[in-house]
Amino acid sequence: MSAAVPVVSQDRVQIEWWYANSGRLEEILQRLITSFNESQDKYEVVGVYKGSYEQTMAAVVAAYRVNQQPTIMQAAERGFLTMLNSGAIVPVDELMEQQGYDIDWGNFLAPVAGFYMVDGKAAAMPFNSSSPIFWYNVDHFKAAGFDGPGETWQEVEAQLVAIKEQGVSDCAMVLPNDFFWSLIENYAAIHDEPFGTLANGYGGLGTEFVYNQSELIVGQVERLKRLLDANVLQLAGQGMSPEQLFTAGTCSTIAASTAAHAGVESGAQFDWSATYLPHEESIEPLNSTIGGAALWVLGGQSDDEYAAAAAFLDYVASPDVQEGWAAETGYVPITNAAYEKAKAAGYFDEHPTREIAILQLNRTEPTDNSRGFRFGNHNQTTQILVEELQGVWAGQQSPQEALDKAVARGNEVLRQYEQLNGN
Numbered sequence: 001m002s003a004a005v006p007v008v009s010q011d012r013v014q015i016e017w018w019y020a021n022s023g024r025l026e027e028i029l030q031r032l033i034t035s036f037n038e039s040q041d042k043y044e045v046v047g048v049y050k051g052s053y054e055q056t057m058a059a060v061v062a063a064y065r066v067n068q069q070p071t072i073m074q075a076a077e078r079g080f081l082t083m084l085n086s087g088a089i090v091p092v093d094e095l096m097e098q099q100g101y102d103i104d105w106g107n108f109l110a111p112v113a114g115f116y117m118v119d120g121k122a123a124a125m126p127f128n129s130s131s132p133i134f135w136y137n138v139d140h141f142k143a144a145g146f147d148g149p150g151e152t153w154q155e156v157e158a159q160l161v162a163i164k165e166q167g168v169s170d171c172a173m174v175l176p177n178d179f180f181w182s183l184i185e186n187y188a189a190i191h192d193e194p195f196g197t198l199a200n201g202y203g204g205l206g207t208e209f210v211y212n213q214s215e216l217i218v219g220q221v222e223r224l225k226r227l228l229d230a231n232v233l234q235l236a237g238q239g240m241s242p243e244q245l246f247t248a249g250t251c252s253t254i255a256a257s258t259a260a261h262a263g264v265e266s267g268a269q270f271d272w273s274a275t276y277l278p279h280e281e282s283i284e285p286l287n288s289t290i291g292g293a294a295l296w297v298l299g300g301q302s303d304d305e306y307a308a309a310a311a312f313l314d315y316v317a318s319p320d321v322q323e324g325w326a327a328e329t330g331y332v333p334i335t336n337a338a339y340e341k342a343k344a345a346g347y348f349d350e351h352p353t354r355e356i357a358i359l360q361l362n363r364t365e366p367t368d369n370s371r372g373f374r375f376g377n378h379n380q381t382t383q384i385l386v387e388e389l390q391g392v393w394a395g396q397q398s399p400q401e402a403l404d405k406a407v408a409r410g411n412e413v414l415r416q417y418e419q420l421n422g423n
Contacts, residue, residue, distance in 0.1 A: 012044040013304045015071035015312075019047055020056040020293065021128065024262050028328045036315045043308035045072075053079065053293065054379065060298070064088055069298045071309050074127065076293045077115060078378040081201075083296050084123050085376075085421045090297045090306070092313065093121035099310035103317070107335050111287055111361045115372040116294055124294035125313045126334040130257040131288045131357040132182035134278060135264065138271040140252040143168045148273065149253065152281040156253075157223065163252050164232045173233045174242040174251035175224070180382055180389075181291055182255040184211075186277060187220050189370040190285045201374035205418040209381070209410045212403035216280060221399035225392050235393065257291060258357035261330025274353040276360050286370040287363045292331060323347075332358050376417030381410040 021029050026049060033047045050056040053076040063069045075083050083089055096103050105113055105122055112129045116122055134156075136149050144163045149156050160172040176182055188195045193214045201207040211217050227233035234251065236242040246254040247267040255277060264272060279285035295316070297309050315321060322338030325331065327347065333339045339358060342348065348355040364370070375381055388402040388409075397405075 013308045014044045015305050015308045016046050016048055017072040018050045018056055018070045019074040020053045043311055045312050071301050071305050073296050074293045075296050081376045088299055090299055091123050092125045095297050095310055101314050107337055112290055112334050124296045127295045128292040128331045129290045129334055130259045130292045130331050131361050132186055132255050133258050133274045133356045135254050135274045137252045138273050140168050153278045154281045156278045160232050169252045171234045171251035173253045174245045175235050176242045176256050180385055186288045189289045190279055191216050192286050192369045194369050199368035205422050209407040212407040218399055259330045287366055288360045289372045377413050381413050384409045
């Protein structure tokens, strides 16, 4: 755990923000905090790193029990319902209005704001929002006779096999750690396939998983298994993460967050690029969905502390700050104003891959199946899906069997959550 320890003027109102970004992202985040503190003389934000998203959530729960919670915390999008139904938060829309800030939520990127809105009001402030894109080694594709990845999975699968068979790379694609997000959930969204009932949980806690009933989703898992069996797609190993295997030039492609830009740009020693996630042939793809996290304001604070929190959130959402944050990290700017500002400055002409996630998120008007996923105990149900799919990779069960088991187990968790949180 680390924390900034600034020299604080005694007449400033100090608040803590507990966050989960580490490494280079933490450095950028701390610079953002410093810039806010230096921009005015009323408030002082102290950023405290609390580990992973799960560890940060656990730390906040423990702190809340003894009334030692921070004013602001960063929580992953999978924790949305947990935060919303916790009884421990002050909705951001309510806070900003009470503090006199007129936030134009309509200016936020639709798939980003839409995820955190409840009945037209924002529960949290979007912060580090991302979407998966398809990264590729340009040198490898050229060596295999391709200008770049095709638009469809049918084309991409043939290209990956060719890269392997021609000996260009022993690892034509690496399976990302968050494949459930980039290659399963976003696959469902892009193809307008229901992952769960009731608009993927947006319609209420009575939602049930149904992704095992989708021929396309079952087929996608079959494709991944087929590529694994052919040694075209590989699991990470040798002490390196999937992103590191791509950045090192070992693996030719990876479906990874746009936030991987920071690492790829600083580490890749080859010609690389990125494009949209592939889609099935003869299907017009919809928008992708977001990942990342948002900033939540916690209850039990003083009026002065809430004034500080509102000032900081207003600062974070400002076009200049969002433009800089997106440029440094690779996350998407959360507002259209910040996006248009960067676009007008020619930023995306110089960095075209930085715009892919934004264009992909805005590609279509979100449907009930592409708006996002709002499930109770989402981390737990995701882990269940991963466990069952590991049985597929190991040849212990078929894709259909794995998805059937994951849905059955996941629905038990959803019913438990509904019983605890339903009215």
